[in-house]
Amino acid sequence: MKKKIAKKNKNWFVLVLKLIGFGLLLLLLFIGSIYIGLWGKIPSKTDLADLKQAEASLILDKNEELLGKYFVFDRSIVSFEDLPKYLVDGLVATEDARFYEHGGIDYPSFFRVFFKSVLLQDNSAGGGSTITQQLAKNLFGRKDYWMLSMPINKIKEMIVATRIEDVYDKNDIIALYLNTVPFSENTFGIESASYRFFNTSTKNLTLSEASTLVGTLKANHSYNPRLFPERSQLRRDVVLQQMVKYGYIDEDARLNVSNHPVEIDYHKFTYNEGLAPYFRENVRKQASQILDSINNSGDTEYDLYKDGLKITTTLDNTMQEYAEKGMTKHMERLQSQFEKAYGSNAPWLKDEVMITELIKKTPKYELLKKENLSEAEIMVALNKKSKKPIFSYEGDTIVSISTIDSLKHYLKFLNTGFVALEPNTGAIRAYVGGINFEHFKYDHVSMGKRQVGSTFKPFVYTTALESGMDPCTYISVKEVTYTNEEDWTPSNGSKDETDPHMNFSLEKALSQSINTIAVKLLDKVGIPAVINQARKMGVTSELPDVPSLALGTAELSLLELTASYTSYVNKSVPSKPYFVEKIEDKNGKILYEYKPSKPMDPAFSEKTRQTMIEFMKATINEGTAKRMRSTYGLSNDMAGKTGTTQDNRDGWFMAITPNLVMGSWVGNDDHRIGFSNTSIGQGANSALPIVANFVSQLNKNNDFNSITKAKFETPSAEVLEAIDCNPDKRDGFFKRLFGKKEKEKAFGE
Incomplete structure (x- = not known):
């Protein structure tokens, strides 16, 4: 009887071993299929050695201070030498403490996350991805493979990470990561984030500013220092604690920063906003013409929005700030004088002939006219109110306003x-x-x-x-x-x-x-x-x-x-x-x-x-x-x-x-x-x-x-x-x- 039980247990043991072996074989085949590219090509070491990322072209004033950018992705490249030590230390302490010890994959962290997150369904295990794996994700993104998306993308990133480690040294990997990682508000790269939130270059970031930006990497929106300053400050302090834990700073340095709130100097470089938008639009037109001429006369192709060009202009940022402030201060006062002088007899309120003429030139009127609506029906539609932002000197406000009232509103402005x-x-x-x-x-x-x-x-x-x-x-x-x-x-x-x-x-x-x-x-x-x-x-x-x-x-x-x-x-x-003044390549x-x-x-x-x-x-x-x-x-x-x-x-x-x-x-x-x-x-x-x-x-x-x-x-x-x-x-x-x-x-x- 005992022999039969032993034999039966042995058979079960063999079966389990076979199942494990078969599972491992399937896993190896699955990994192999990913490795050879059946789920999409994986960049080779040669590809990785020649990384080209779209970079924002910088518009500089006469003193080479940043005025604005032209970009598809708001990204500007900086070298490792321009990265403050405490920025690098804060990143490593928070995101990948064993960064300098592994070759792209932190196996202890990986298996911890695998068993706790996958097998035990414990969401507190953390991400498990190394800085190098995150870099792989930043560079090449993730694709949708339905139910297999997570394992395929993770394995791809692990393969790419080991290749990156073979091609680049640790300093280069840190620089590549910080130049490509997305920060809050769809800002790519540490240089763009530094200018957006603190109006300074990366090399001039303080310990507090660097820790704040590193802290946003955990959740870009949730830790946005502009939208959620208190939450951002708490996350900054966590980064500082991690730096103390791993010996990068002492407790006195941590306390010196933690005892002060996060202070931002926000500058948004968009088409409509920021300093000198009318000037920047003229520069864009002129730079495009210059590049077209260069592209047509040679074998090179320069893209204003992707190639990280430096466009030095004639403008003086400080003088421009004075001009815009002086203009706004006067025009707000003059607008009030202008409206009060007319009172209730203002032409934008009383001149029906002029108003009707302008209404008929609006795109919405022309669209409704093409739909064969009568004049009465068109006027009903144009008098229908909807919520939209309108301009005022106190700042844009969302109001319920009709197309006709909106036209009258903008018509009054000097x-x-x-x-x-x-x-x-x-x-x-x-x-x-x-x-x-x-x-x-x-x-x-x-x-x-x-x-x-x-x-x-x-x-x-x-x-x-x-x-x-x-x-x-x-x-x-x-x-x-x-x-x-x-x-x-x-x-x-x-x-x-x-x-x-x-x-x-x-x-x-x-x-x-x-x-x-x-x-x-x-x-x-x-x-x-x-x-x-x-x-x-x-x-x-x-x-x-x-x-x-x-x-x-x-x-x-x-x-x-x-x-x-x-x-x-x-x-x-x-x-x-x-x-x-001049245009330079990157x-x-x-x-x-x-x-x-x-x-x-x-x-x-x-x-x-x-x-x-x-x-x-x-x-x-x-x-x-x-x-x-x-x-x-x-x-x-x-x-x-x-x-x-x-x-x-x-x-x-x-x-x-x-x-x-x-x-x-x-x-x-x-x-x-x-x-x-x-x-x-x-x-x-x-x-x-x-x-x-x-x-x-x-x-x-x-x-x-x-x-x-x-x-x-x-x-x-x-x-x-x-x-x-x-x-x-x-x-x-x-x-x-x-x-x-x-x-x-x-x-x-």
Whole structure:
């Protein structure tokens, strides 16, 4: 009986051994099938030795500070030498304590996880993957194999991990891992994460910052330091405890960090957000054209979004921050003034003809029209409310709003443009294309063209001086009716400007922006001469051959106008604005470098240049732009010109300093909507404060002393003598009594 039982047990034992052997055979066959590629090709050592990962191209300012990125995946590569020691130590202590001991697979950890997680269903066992296995997953991802997904992907990663360990040393593996691992908010790589959450490069991370980022790797969303600061801090402290446990830091170092909260300096580099979005869009267009030219002329192929290029631009990040802050501060206040001045009679509320016309241009209206809906049905649909984000200066808010109400909401907003140019090079140092790029994509610096108003007058005065006119020529402010121009009678505003017996010198006439005198000067020198002078100063837009040209009926872009003004401080030569200094590949090879084109010939004489600077200095000191001194208290050496167009539709201000030329424009995108009154809409009130706010901030930063403390050169003795006269004179008694009555004439006689 005992023999039978023993035999039976032996048979069972043999059967179990056979089953185990068969199972092991199946497992080996299964692993072998994965190894030979039946479940998808596994990268070879040769493949791994030539890893190419898509890298974000970096947009840098003139000082090589990060401005933005172009990317498919937000990833920027850094070398191991740029990784702080405590970042590496924190990663190893938290993610793979035996990293330096294994060859890609930590077998004790693997079997612990296998038995506890798979056999005992204990979820507290942890992940079990080494840093090298995680790297394999980051590099090649995981595929869906239905019920076998987990074992197939895990085995693949183990195979790839051992090959990675054969190809790379431990330092290279750490660098590869940190360059490819996803952090919070779909940010790939430690460099991108460092800039996003702490606005610094990886090499400058503190122990607290490094530990915070390592802590997010356990659960990217749950430990996001922006969304969940307290939870992120607790996870950071766990990382620090692990570093103490494995001897990387001491307890004092841990306490020194743990006793302080996580402090982030969040910067999101997206298309719509971040610093200088309008400028970055111009850089994107220009860089794409440059790369297309390079790709078409050689065997190389460069991709702006994948190849980790470095694009160094002309912008100065600090100046740009000042420009954007100055713009927002002023425009929020001006918008409130603008709306209050109109009250309940605002055209975006009352002008049914204009509103109906705009409604019919909306994509939703056109779509409903194609569906053959009646006008009444379309209006019902367009008045239906839905929740959507809308722009406000306090921040975007989600509101329930109809398509028509949304149109009216955006129609009321004033918009703006601001640009600052280095006059001797044309380098763009600051660039604000509008009040908000996400909601107002139209670029009001380089795309928009509007009537320039009185900012065109310096072209007329420059022409007059070039024709030989004495700066102390006195011209009557009296109105003249031009009979051959449909009895057109340009007029002025203030009492002095309407006194028919008052005569102004050219300096006062320009500084006070006297319309009647500007037209009379144009009449004297001729429209063709003024147009020719503007062309010499870099203006390429069409200029109307009409007397009202003197008052700024020409439509120019802000960038074009500002560039023409650079001639007044660039030896009479207009500079050509540019965005990109150079483009390098990820290895530092220069692919493109800006080379200035041959400069244009001087647009006018040195005598005229110095005289015009003196004229426009008077505009700032006692003329239409005196708010720069009286309201804003700016003592900088500065010249300039204000501009306001008909019906207060556009406000302009041009400012010239020896080393920086600035221009600003303000208006509504719909030409039919102007300011309700001149006191609000004039350039001195609508556009000048943007420049004033910008210069005020520059003045507080000693880094910009070369701009803010720069002085205009002393005019020559000849110029000083030529402009040494009283600013105005009134006709004497007999001239008032018997003088020629200049009331009507033909323009161009």
